[in-house]
Amino acid sequence: MLQVKLIVTGDDFGYCPRRNQGIVDCFLAGAVSNVSLLVNGSAAADAAELARRYNIPIGLHANLSEGSPVCEVLKTNSSLLNQDGFFHGKMGFRTALSKGLLNMSEVKQELKAQVELFHELTGHLPPHMDGHQHVHVLPEVRHIFAEVLEEYGIKYTRVPIEPGLHKCDWIPPSLMEFYLGVEEDSFNTVDVFTSHGIRWPDIYIGLTTMGKNMSVSNIQSAIDSAITEFMSKAPSPPDPTPQSRTVTIELMVHPGYPSVPPVGGCGEGPDDFSQSWERLHELQTLINPELQSHYKTRNIQLCSFKDL
Numbered sequence: 001m002l003q004v005k006l007i008v009t010g011d012d013f014g015y016c017p018r019r020n021q022g023i024v025d026c027f028l029a030g031a032v033s034n035v036s037l038l039v040n041g042s043a044a045a046d047a048a049e050l051a052r053r054y055n056i057p058i059g060l061h062a063n064l065s066e067g068s069p070v071c072e073v074l075k076t077n078s079s080l081l082n083q084d085g086f087f088h089g090k091m092g093f094r095t096a097l098s099k100g101l102l103n104m105s106e107v108k109q110e111l112k113a114q115v116e117l118f119h120e121l122t123g124h125l126p127p128h129m130d131g132h133q134h135v136h137v138l139p140e141v142r143h144i145f146a147e148v149l150e151e152y153g154i155k156y157t158r159v160p161i162e163p164g165l166h167k168c169d170w171i172p173p174s175l176m177e178f179y180l181g182v183e184e185d186s187f188n189t190v191d192v193f194t195s196h197g198i199r200w201p202d203i204y205i206g207l208t209t210m211g212k213n214m215s216v217s218n219i220q221s222a223i224d225s226a227i228t229e230f231m232s233k234a235p236s237p238p239d240p241t242p243q244s245r246t247v248t249i250e251l252m253v254h255p256g257y258p259s260v261p262p263v264g265g266c267g268e269g270p271d272d273f274s275q276s277w278e279r280l281h282e283l284q285t286l287i288n289p290e291l292q293s294h295y296k297t298r299n300i301q302l303c304s305f306k307d308l
Contacts, residue, residue: 004227004300005307007201007250008286009034009158011061012132013051014041015256015274016264020050022256022283027056031286032253033302036061036130039117040070040266048121057304059128059156060118062111062145064135065093067266071113079103080110086268090133097138104144111148128156128305134182137189146196156305157193158250159200160207161186163226168208179207201308203230206252211278214253216291223249223300248308255283 010023013035020043026032034057037047051058065087069075075085079102082088088096096102118126129149130136136145137159149157160182171179193200203226209218227247234245256279259270273279285291295302 001244002227002231002299003244003246004223004298005201005246005248005303006223006295006300007034007248007304007308008032008302009036009059009130009250009252011036011130011252011254012038012041012256012274013058013061014038014044014047015266016041016259016270017043017046018259019043019256019264019274019279020047022279024050024054024056026253026255026283026286027054029287030292030302032255033057034059034128034304036128037118037121037126038063038132038266039114039121040067042264042266044117045121051122057127057306058122059130059305060114060126060154061132062114062129062136063087063132063266064107064110064141065090065133066271067268069110069113070117071110074106074110074113078106080106087266093133093135094138097140102140104140107141108144108148111145112151115148115152115154125152126154128158129154130158134160134185137182137185139185139188142185142189142192146192146198149198150196155197155199156308157198157200158204158252159186159189159193160204160252162204162207163229164222165208168213170213171208182207199308201248201250203227203247203249204252205249209251210254210282211276212281214278214282214285216285216288216294219251219285219291220294223251223298253282253286255279255286257283 010032014037038061205222258279259274262269264270
């Protein structure tokens, strides 16, 4: 019999009080099973306290692209900052990297400072660590990221290679171009992470089910087709007798109550993504009883990285 372990990770925990509350509501409803903390988020301390209060499994959402660094020496004079003194942004970071403008020793300094701040806020090291806006799989950065994880003994990460991505004709071409870039970077990261002993779930889902593209049926079909594809590629056990097999999946989600400026963000105020109605749409979809019953009928058990 096939057992499916599903980690539903609420990203951007700590971004603002309304995002925090939405993620907590999802956790209490059994719709989110894990969270990823932005330690440079304006409500990071509040998020860490909520995780403690409700015993929410929490990891680190390493951020090199939005807001301000947490490493003191990098806050004034650093290759990681634009002329306004903030990180370069989702696309700006990628542009600066491609032009060779980023100092990798500063990337390492900032990543380590974020791990240390996570430890200070939560009282423990993160069981898993991924990258805000998928910066952790970018060229050069991936090597530094892997070194930091190995140094701190952080075993798990995220590798955003999503089955069925190419078939999703509802994703706008500009966004698809970004997603395909993330996918290519992820393929090129696999060997790097593996060589450092870092692990990740068998299946990743989250690009094709984000925001307005999230629905109960979309999540159901994404999970079902990903499992089918994974099992078709998995080697058959040598023993022909029936036995239990386990597949692990991470579903990346961004639920919350939309941010209301000026509250929120990582130093620059909340962005359009966090203010969008799509955050509430994700929350409402995830807590839908129909989705919960689908998990039960498919023998899908929600868990966190600590349970793998």
